[in-house]
Amino acid sequence: MHVRPAHLFSCWAPALVLAATLFPSGAFCQQPSQHQQILQLVEQHAAHFSAISKTIWEYAELGYREEKSSALLRRELEAAGFRVQSPVADEPTAFVATYGQGEPVIGILGEFDALPGLSQAATPDRSPVVADAPGHGCGHNLLGSGAALAAVALKEYMQQNHVAGTLRYYGTPAEEGGDGKVYTLRAGLFRDVDVVLEWHPASENVVSNGGMLAMNSAKFLFHGVAAHAAMAPERGRSALDAVMLMGTGVEFLREHVPSNSRIHYIISNGGAAPNIVPDTAELYLYARNPSLVVLGEVWNRILKIGQGAALMTETTLEVKDVGGTANVLPNDPLAKVAQRNLEEVGGFHYTAEEKHFAEELQKSLPAGGAGDLDSTAVIQPLRKPDPNAAAASTDVGDVSWNVPTIGFETATFVPGVVAHTWQAAASAGMSIGQKGMIVAAKALAATGADLFSDRQLVLDAKSDFQRQLKGRAYVSAIPAGQNPPLNYRSK
Numbered sequence: 001m002h003v004r005p006a007h008l009f010s011c012w013a014p015a016l017v018l019a020a021t022l023f024p025s026g027a028f029c030q031q032p033s034q035h036q037q038i039l040q041l042v043e044q045h046a047a048h049f050s051a052i053s054k055t056i057w058e059y060a061e062l063g064y065r066e067e068k069s070s071a072l073l074r075r076e077l078e079a080a081g082f083r084v085q086s087p088v089a090d091e092p093t094a095f096v097a098t099y100g101q102g103e104p105v106i107g108i109l110g111e112f113d114a115l116p117g118l119s120q121a122a123t124p125d126r127s128p129v130v131a132d133a134p135g136h137g138c139g140h141n142l143l144g145s146g147a148a149l150a151a152v153a154l155k156e157y158m159q160q161n162h163v164a165g166t167l168r169y170y171g172t173p174a175e176e177g178g179d180g181k182v183y184t185l186r187a188g189l190f191r192d193v194d195v196v197l198e199w200h201p202a203s204e205n206v207v208s209n210g211g212m213l214a215m216n217s218a219k220f221l222f223h224g225v226a227a228h229a230a231m232a233p234e235r236g237r238s239a240l241d242a243v244m245l246m247g248t249g250v251e252f253l254r255e256h257v258p259s260n261s262r263i264h265y266i267i268s269n270g271g272a273a274p275n276i277v278p279d280t281a282e283l284y285l286y287a288r289n290p291s292l293v294v295l296g297e298v299w300n301r302i303l304k305i306g307q308g309a310a311l312m313t314e315t316t317l318e319v320k321d322v323g324g325t326a327n328v329l330p331n332d333p334l335a336k337v338a339q340r341n342l343e344e345v346g347g348f349h350y351t352a353e354e355k356h357f358a359e360e361l362q363k364s365l366p367a368g369g370a371g372d373l374d375s376t377a378v379i380q381p382l383r384k385p386d387p388n389a390a391a392a393s394t395d396v397g398d399v400s401w402n403v404p405t406i407g408f409e410t411a412t413f414v415p416g417v418v419a420h421t422w423q424a425a426a427s428a429g430m431s432i433g434q435k436g437m438i439v440a441a442k443a444l445a446a447t448g449a450d451l452f453s454d455r456q457l458v459l460d461a462k463s464d465f466q467r468q469l470k471g472r473a474y475v476s477a478i479p480a481g482q483n484p485p486l487n488y489r490s491k
């Protein structure tokens, strides 16, 4: 049963008359008293969760191996009064932390995996803590901790105001290439969720309303027959030939796919020695497109090219370790509220010390790459999803095809710094990253509070979600029986 806190203002129609009386300027829909309380709760826990983010930054664990990071967040949420279910979805580091009961069900996504080779001290020059070790170059230490900060504040807010409904924190492992959320979706863990909120570290403050690229990946492993390459080449059936022909086929395909597609590959196994006809060889390929549906069509053609290469060379093809993530669907009603809340929270300024750090760090960026340091105080205007914008891929996309989803990006990285770099890892391990994280937590918590108090907003989000789907079904390229690739980095 959904209960609105009686003493708080909301955008519900019966409250409008009262709110309009008290806030004749018309600003009543910004729910001033409600947000003041929730923002204060975030403030109260901000230092604690900044410290948690630093600890996870130090752990820097790779996808599906985030044992310590996951355990720390589980302990924190449990101590804050959440019921923790763990592990889930055959993923040892995945968990769900729940508070409350009934409708609506609001989920907040948390990630905590690091990237290989990006170990970096919190210094403005390249300085690995441990050479070649993982580091938080995508800022997921902030992502997981900031989402937990929002969840804990929102839980206390619900408790203090007797708000009905269910709040869930999803501990989702292996975002970096492990498709962790696809498996949690398949396990049915999002089935009853009304709206999902998420955020990601970035170098500006902006609502992320859809976008990103749908992406499929697979290893195309060809099996042939080995032979002496000089003495009996006619006995050999070269798996490497198949790999080369598949690559050539893909190059010709490039002309006949929508121009905003991306196809990239490596030869992950090219044989053992030139004088042995390779009996195994492997092409490791990614394909992307802004639309999951268009990507599916391109992917089918790539599979045919693989089959053609096998036919030409009398080898056999095994398509293995299939990965797939969807593009992120926008949700306009949620984006509008998210924008309003992010503007209400506002950005932040650097201290003199942070400014010095940022200026030193920017010296390592390519010419013209340094951004305006004052831009951390700015909230960018709401953008329309641009299918031609440069973008990466995320398993948040799969969630967005199943549940209405909205996200934030905040300026955790020094302006001009892009994710997956040592500069991003450095920013994520110090106060600059933590300040951005707190902005994100406030925006998430305020939006969560709105969703719990405004039934119409949840309904609007759901109808916009149906409109976005336009009758299309969510289809993942990952085969139904495939288990989470728990050792995917060692392959």
Ligand SMILES: [Zn+2]
Pocket (backbone or CB within 6 Å): 138, 176, 419, 420
């Ligand atoms: Zn990343």
Ligand SMILES: [Zn+2]
Pocket (backbone or CB within 6 Å): 138, 139, 140, 175, 200, 419
């Ligand atoms: Zn990331």
